[in-house]
Amino acid sequence: LWPQGETYYQLMQMRINEGQASFYSEKQNEPLDPERQLFDMSRAKRFRITEEGLVWLNGSEKQVPWVSLQRVIAFHDPALGKKPGQHTEPDFAAIVVVGQDANGYLYTLDCYLEKAAPAVQIAKALEMHRKWDFEMLYLEENHFQQLLKPLYLQAIEESAGSTDLRVVGVHQHLNKYQRISTLEPDISNGYLLFSEAIHPRLIDQLTLFPTTYDDGPDALQGAVAQLKKGNAQPR
Numbered sequence: 001l002w003p004q005g006e007t008y009y010q011l012m013q014m015r016i017n018e019g020q021a022s023f024y025s026e027k028q029n030e031p032l033d034p035e036r037q038l039f040d041m042s043r044a045k046r047f048r049i050t051e052e053g054l055v056w057l058n059g060s061e062k063q064v065p066w067v068s069l070q071r072v073i074a075f076h077d078p079a080l081g082k083k084p085g086q087h088t089e090p091d092f093a094a095i096v097v098v099g100q101d102a103n104g105y106l107y108t109l110d111c112y113l114e115k116a117a118p119a120v121q122i123a124k125a126l127e128m129h130r131k132w133d134f135e136m137l138y139l140e141e142n143h144f145q146q147l148l149k150p151l152y153l154q155a156i157e158e159s160a161g162s163t164d165l166r167v168v169g170v171h172q173h174l175n176k177y178q179r180i181s182t183l184e185p186d187i188s189n190g191y192l193l194f195s196e197a198i199h200p201r202l203i204d205q206l207t208l209f210p211t212t213y214d215d216g217p218d219a220l221q222g223a224v225a226q227l228k229k230g231n232a233q234p235r
Contacts, residue, residue: 038184041207045193047107054107057196064101072099072109072134075170075222076125077215078118078148093121094219096202097132100227106192111199113216118148122155129165138226140219141169170222177210180217183224192224 015023047064048055054069056062079093097110109132112124125137139149152167172179186192187206194203202216209217 036211037207038181038209039187039206041187041203044187044203044206045190046196047193048196049109056193064105064107068101069099069107070102071227072097072132073223073226074098074125074128074132074134074137075219075226076121076137076139076148077219077222078121078140079115079215080118090115092201092213092215093118094202094215095121095125095128095137096216096219096223097128097134098220098223098227104191106186106224106227108192108194108198108202108220110195111202111216111220113199113201113205118151122148122152125152126155126159126163126165129163135166136226137165137167138170138222139167140172140222142172170226172222176214176218179221179225180209180214183217183221186224 011023011027014027045060046057048057052063053066054064056064074095074097077094079091092113093116095112096108099107099109101107110128112121112128114120116124128134129137137152139152141149149167149169152165156163156165156167183192183206199216202220205213205216206220
């Protein structure tokens with residue numbers, strides 16, 4: 001906001017030298033409270049995406065060939081993309097792509113997490129489908145979000161057969177905190193891994209949860225919940 005007084009480089013130096021807690025509290029007005037934070041993302045397992053497949057990091061060099069991913073799906077938590085009121089900020093739109101291997105481990109492959117108009121969100125979802133060829137996109141349909149499904153169907157029809165994206169609506173019943181909290185055992189036990197190239201905003205939102213935006217974690221939990229339906233724990 002004030003590049004002459006504090007450049008982006010200086011701010012990032014402050015973030016590293018003084019720590020996230022101080023930086024978020026002083027510069028972002030988003031206090032990081034270690035007693036409330038649920039996820040310790042510094043311990044989350046990461047992986048690298050290669051042409052051959054996925055390579056575990058964090059001291060492990062386990063190889064997961066692409067053919068070992070039995071399922072790949074996406075979950076879209078939409079947002080309006082504009083200020084709904086004079087004194088309120090819009091939520092982030094979140095699209096998270098997660099894969100599951102033959103042993104039940106879950107891989108956060110990709111994430112779109114931006115404040116954008118619904119048409120832009122749908123276009124991005126189609127782009128991500130072309131990249132990852134996920135079998136299904138689950139769309140949260142609580143409240144206004146149910147209006148997006150017809151727009152998806154229209155976009156798919158207008159693609160003139162260039163996409164075979166399948167969209168399934170999902171109604172969420174538990175509150176966000178309860179839903180997102182179910183991710184903690186999977187992250188802590190290393191059952192849910194994150195691409196080293198994943199959008200850093202997703203990691204930040206998980207790190208700061210529940211004291212800041214939670215749209216990315218909510219979409220991540222939605223994808224994980226769909227993949228885990230009827231499946232056993234990783235072995």
